[in-house]
Structures are given as structure tokens and as C-alpha cells.
């Protein structure tokens with residue numbers, strides 16, 4: 001009989017579903033293992049083999065864990081709100097609720113046909129009222145704790161599409177759709193106070209087993225900066241402007257100050273500043289600039305002097321001019337800086353433009369510094385700094401801070417780059433924000449019993465252009481009675497950023513059907529934290545930071561008892577084809593539907609594992625797929641060699657088999673799936689050479705393959721006469737005696753003379769032998785630092801180093 005995946009795969013998928021084989025048990029004596037995939041966005045195009053890579057890994061790991069005796073939770077759901085569905089709706093007129101449902105049905109079919117063992121009873125969809133009711137509930141928890149608030153903020157606005165744009169829709173300052181220059185507009189927006197958690201979000205990164213690269217990205221995003229705030233008094237006024245600096249050692253070099261155009265202190269000087277009109281014009285202009293434009297190192301640094309007011313440098317009481325300049329941001333530090341043009345390049349450029357004095361106060365240690373052409377930004381030795389001259393930068397920072405602190409003019413301060421999270425969107429396809437505005441009571445949260453605030457089905461979901469959500473056009477939606485006093489009131493019409501929906505979804509899987517609460521505490525205790533989270537590295541800063549923030553907040557509310565949501569994180573490598581990242585827009589997509597129809601799901605899965613190191617980008621190869629298909633055909637044909645009477649006495653094959661068990665087990669554990677597959681290939685080739693195979697040996701091969709290629713193994717397993725599923729088998733253990741390597745004595749020569757001997761494994765490679773040989777003390781003495789000309793290696797016997 002031939003291997004025919006099309007005939008067997010559907011059958012086993014149905015069987016697994018019927019047996020509820022991969023369902024998680026809420027009550028079980030087994031230890032738990034929670035393996036989570038980042039839930040996908042249901043796109044109309046379905047998923048391609050690139051998306052499937054991470055899912056193949058998580059399915060493999062979960063299936064192996066089940067065989068190792070764990071009670072596994074491996075759920076799937078849909079991140080269904082958001083812009084792509086809404087834009088699709090605007091283009092086609094099809095309501096997003098309908099298009100996402102259709103997309104979900106399609107992708108779910110794709111996932112099932114790949115043989116993934118998700119627990120579909122726990123499926124969630126963030127755009128369903130049963131789910132977003134609890135997203136709104138979460139928002140209210142933040143609101144009641146004082147961590148959700150409103151303030152005016154800049155949003156991106158496209159004047160020709162007449163719509164507010166998300167940051168992702170602004171490419172190089174232009175609208176993604178029409179290419180017009182995007183404007184900055186100021187609107188009242190909702191924020192979550194994530195900055196309250198900056199320190200914990202930073203420190204607790206040490207606790208989690210995540211790729212170092214992702215941790216570094218989060219650390220930089222949070223951006224802790226330890227420095228000093230220093231107060232500058234305004235001449236002839238009781239007012240003062242604090243600045244934040246990391247370089248208190250340069251204080252004597254401060255020759256002017258710059259404050260952000262948005263700085264509130266400006267309002268106090270309206271009458272005093274003689275050029276206020278000009279100043280106001282500058283403020284208007286800078287409002288339109290994006291932060292990137294303002295901070296860019298190569299852009300010109302502009303600003304205007306505030307005529308008729310000056311500040312006092314607190315270290316030497318010298319009078320310095322004050323400027324407003326948009327290279328200073330209001331959101332960072334104190335929104336004002338002491339400018340030290342000799343030692344800060346931005347200040348240097350600005351001072352040159354404005355003809356301001358540049359005073360050197362730091363010399364380099366080797367005396368070679370020069371501030372002719374650019375600022376000298378490194379630490380060094382102080383000069384021109386009164387009593388602090390000749391101190392090192394580090395010493396001077398401490399001494400100057402001490403001096404200022406005594407006089408209450410400064411103190412140490414820690415600043416973070418992280419900003420509060422803007423969560424309101426003037427968009428239709430999202431969860432409504434559960435707030436009501438009453439003319440008597442002000443802002444009133446929607447009572448929990450009235451949740452969810454249902455997203456109304458409206459016909460015209462195009463953005464309005466006045467910076468309001470399309471919901472603002474639905475009178476039926478807006479008009480409501482105040483929950484407090486009963487008088488006519490209005491609903492908030494903005495919707496929540498979709499990242500809010502995805503900041504807590506991993507909790508809902510533990511108790512997805514709960515109608516009374518977002519989750520039951522005990523169930524959460526049973527399942528969380530997530531033991532392994534698999535997904536793309538592109539979520540390093542946003543989703544992964546927000547989910548950690550939610551977790552810490554819920555921990556503080558005593559709703560959960562852990563601080564970090566994802567104990568271990570793994571980022572799968574991206575799949576390329578024809579040299580570019582696989583994507584619909586590039587037209588280089590391979591669909592699972594095609595591969596499954598032509599080769600079967602098992603071949604696809606095996607290739608996803610085999611194609612390259614799991615965490616690295618890899619090029620898709622059609623030959624690679626064929627190679628994997630060939631391997632499965634061999635595994636299938638091996639059935640013909642099975643001899644039920646044959647005892648196990650083939651010592652050589654036994655040894656290889658047990659070595660393979662060890663290798664596959666360890667490789668899967670360390671995410672080296674490609675080398676695990678290679679080891680199995682070697683084993684299969686060896687088995688092919690045998691005239692007969694014992695059923696025990698063949699079964700061991702089948703079990704090792706089972707989490708990788710589940711359908712073919714179930715079929716063979718059954719054909720071998722087994723009644724129960726292969727997944728009820730325990731994961732095999734190797735016999736340590738069988739994998740002991742034979743050792744040999746390697747002779748080490750230098751220029752043909754024996755200088756050392758060492759015991760090594762019999763199959764040591766030339767490379768390994770060379771490394772070992774030159775690391776030996778006795779050999780080192782003979783080589784010293786002479787150049788090695790040649791290495792002669794006789795396997796199992798000798799290595800000769802020629803110098």
C-alpha cells in the first residue's frame with residue numbers, strides 16, 4: 001500500500017476531535033503546561049506557511065509535553081478588532097463583523113487541516129461582546145484606580161482623507177493611503193498610566209526567560225536615565241525652571257537655556273516678553289512637527305530667544321538667555337534643558353546658528369579634545385569650573401549635586417523615556433469606551449451590570465473627518481440616560497486601541513466561558529503564568545510590554561498572584577521566498593492549502609521544522625519540501641520490513657536508536673528542531689539498510705516522529721495493531737548504557753614529535769581535535785606564538801601540528 005496523506009489526514013483530525021485528545025483539563029493531577037501562540041489577526045487572505053512556522057513549533061512542543069505526562073493548555077483565538085478589517089470595510093462596503101467571521105472560518109479550517117491540536121472549546125474572539133465586555137471591565141478597573149485619564153494630545157490627521165490615522169498608517173510623515181502630508185492635531189484623548197509601572201517593568205525583566213534581544217529592546221523603550229534636576233531662577237521673578245540633565249558636571253559650561261514650545265511657564269510671561277507674537281508663531285509651527293522631526297540629529301535646530309527675561313545659572317550666578325526650541329520635548333524630563341554647547345552636539349549646532357558663546361568645561365583625559373568643529377561629548381576632566389576644576393566628570397557630578405542639594409537647588413532624579421499609553425481611537429471597529437458624559441455629573445463610568453456597551457451595527461463606518469469616531473453619527477448609540485442622576489447624557493464615541501484587547505486575552509483562555517467575571521481566580525491559578533509563549537519578534541515593545549503592564553496592575557488588585565505573564569518567550573524566524581519576506585503584498589506567498597493538497601500536512605510540518613534554525617530567518621525551498629515528503633514515504637515503506645517475531649539483537653541499530661532518542665529529546669527542548677529532524681533522517685536511512693526490523697524498534701521511531709508528523713504516525717501505529725492513540729504513549733527514554741561512547745587515546749605531535757596524549761571520544765572531528773590539542777599546556781609550550789602551517793589528523797589515532 002502506498003502513502004496517501006490525503007486519505008488519512010482528515011480522518012485522524014476528526015478522530016482526535018471526537019476523542020477530545022488535545023483538550024485541557026481544568027481538574028487534573030498531572031502537572032500543567034500552558035503553551036500559547038500569539039493570537040492572529042483574522043485577515044481575509046488567510047494564513048501562509050510563514051505564519052504556520054511558530055504554530056508548528058508550539059504544536060510539536062505541546063504534543064511532546066502531553067506524552068511526557070503534562071496536562072496541556074494550547075488554545076487559539078482571534079485578535080479581530082482593528083484597522084485592516086475597517087479599511088477593508090471602507091473599501092468594499094462589507095461590514096467588518098461579516099468579513100472577520102468569514103476570515104475566521106477560513107483560517108480555522110487551515111489550522112485544523114495542518115493537524116494542530118488546539119483546544120477549540122476555549123476559542124475566543126476579541127470582537128465578540130462576550131469578550132469585549134471584559135475588555136471594557138478592565139478599562140473601568142484602570143479608571144477606578146485613577147490609571148485611565150484624559151488629556152489633550154497630538155494625533156495624526158490626514159487633511160485629504162479627512163481622518164485620524166494610527167501611527168502605523170503614517171509612513172515617512174505621509175498618509176499611507178493618499179500620500180498627503182500628515183498634520184498634527186490636538187484632541188482630547190484617553191491614556192493609561194503605564195509610566196507608573198516603568199521601574200517594575202524594567203526590573204522584572206531579569207526574572208523572565210526571554211531572548212536577550214527582546215529584553216534589550218524593552219529596556220531601551222522604557223529608557224531609564226539617572227540624572228539630576230537643577231533649578232534655574234528667573235531674574236527679577238519668583239519663578240524658576242527646573243531642568244533635567246545627565247551631565248551635572250558640565251554646569252559651568254551652560255551658556256543658555258532652552259524650554260519646549262509647549263512649556264506651561266510661557267503663559268506667565270505673555271506681557272513681559274516683547275517678541276511674544278513671534279514666539280507664538282514659532283509655537284504654532286512646531287505643533288505640526290512630529291517628534292521624529294524634532295529630535296532628528298541631522299535636522300537644523302531652531303529656536304527663538306525669549307526677549308526681556310533671563311535665568312540664573314545656580315552654580316556661578318551668571319545670567320543666561322532663555323530660548324524656546326522644539327528640539328526640547330515637553331514629555332521628557334522637565335521639558336527644559338540647560339544648554340552646554342561645548343559638550344552636547346545639539347546645543348553646539350544651535351549655539352553656532354544663534355551666535356551664542358561656547359565654553360569648554362571638560363577636557364579629555366589624554367588632553368586631545370577640541371571643540372572647534374563639534375562638541376566633545378565624553379566624560380573627562382573639568383576645567384573653567386571654579387572649585388570643581390581638575391575633578392573627573394564622575395567625581396564632579398557627585399560634588400556638584402551635593403553643592404546644589406545643600407542649597408535646595410537640585411537633586412538626583414530618574415527619568416524614563418516611556419510615555420503613557422494613548423488608548424483612544426476615533427475609529428469604528430473597536431470596543432467602545434464605557435464612559436458617559438453627563439452635564440451634571442461629569443464623566444460617569446458605565447455600571448458593570450450594564451456592560452458590555454455594544455458596538456452598534458452602523459452602515460457608514462467611514463471616519464468623520466472632524467477627529468471624531470464614526471460612532472458619533474449614531475444618535476441611537478450616543479443618547480443615553482446618566483447612570484447616576486438619570487438626566488439625558490452622551491456616550492463616549494471613541495473606541496479602544498486593539499492592543500488593549502490583546503493585553504489580557506491569555507488570561508481569558510483559562511476560563512473562556514465565564515459570564516460572571518473575566519475569569520475565575522482558581523482557574524487562573526491552575527493555568528497561569530504562560531509557560532511558553534511563541535510569536536514574532538515584531539511585538540517586542542508594544543504587545544509584550546502592555547501585557548506585562550496589565551499583569552502587574554491585576555496583581556496589585558490581587559486578582560492574580562503572579563507578576564509576569566510569560567515565563568518563557570520564543571521568537572520564530574521569518575520565512576523568506578525569492579529573497580524577500582513572505583507576504584501577500586510581495587506576491588511570494590505559499591499557502592498551506594496548496595502544500596497540504598499536494599504533499600500533505602505532515603510533509604509541511606516536517607519541512608517547517610527542518611528548513612533551518614528555528615529562531616532564524618530562512619528561505620523557503622520547494623526541493624526541501626520534496627525531501628521531507630521523501631522521508632515520510634520511507635518511514636511508511638519501512639512497514640514492509642517489520643517482523644513481529646524478530647527479537648531486539650541488532651546492537652548497532654539499537655545504539656543509533658537510543659542515541660537518536662537522546663538527541664531528539666534534547667534538541668526539541670532547546671528549540672533545535674532542524675537537527676532533531678536530521679537525526680531522525682539518519683535513523684530512517686539506517687533502518688532502510690536492514691533486511692528486517694523488530695516491531696519495537698520501528699515503534700520507537702514512530703513515537704519519536706509523532707509530535708512532528710501526527711497523521712502518518714497514527715495511521716502506522718494503528719496498522720501495527722495498537723488500539724489507542726499514539727499520543728497516549730509515554731515519551732521514550734533512552735538507555736544510558738547504549739549511548740556510552742567508546743573512548744580512544746589520541747596522540748598529539750608537534751612537528752612529528754610526541755608531546756602529549758589525551759583520552760577522547762572515538763568519533764572526535766578534526767576541528768575538535770585541533771582545538772583540544774592546541775589548548776593543552778604541554779603543547780602550547782612547543783607552539784608558543786608560532787604560526788601553524790599544517791595539521792595532519794589521523795582519525796581515532798593521532799594529530800600532528802606542523803609549525
Ligand code: ANZ
Pocket residue numbers: 225244245246247250327328329330331332333334335336337338339340342343344377415
Ligand atoms: C546638559 C547636558 C550637557 C546634557 C551635556 C547632555 C550633555 P538621556 O540620556 O536621554 O536621559 N534633555 C533633557 N530633557 C530633554 C528634553 N525634554 N528634550 C530634549 N532633550 C532633553 O539624556 C539626557 C540629556 O538630554 C540631558 O542632559 C539634556 O541635555 C537632554 F554635555 O543636559 B543634558
Ligand code: ZN
Pocket residue numbers: 438439440441442482483484485486487489
Ligand atoms: Zn448625571
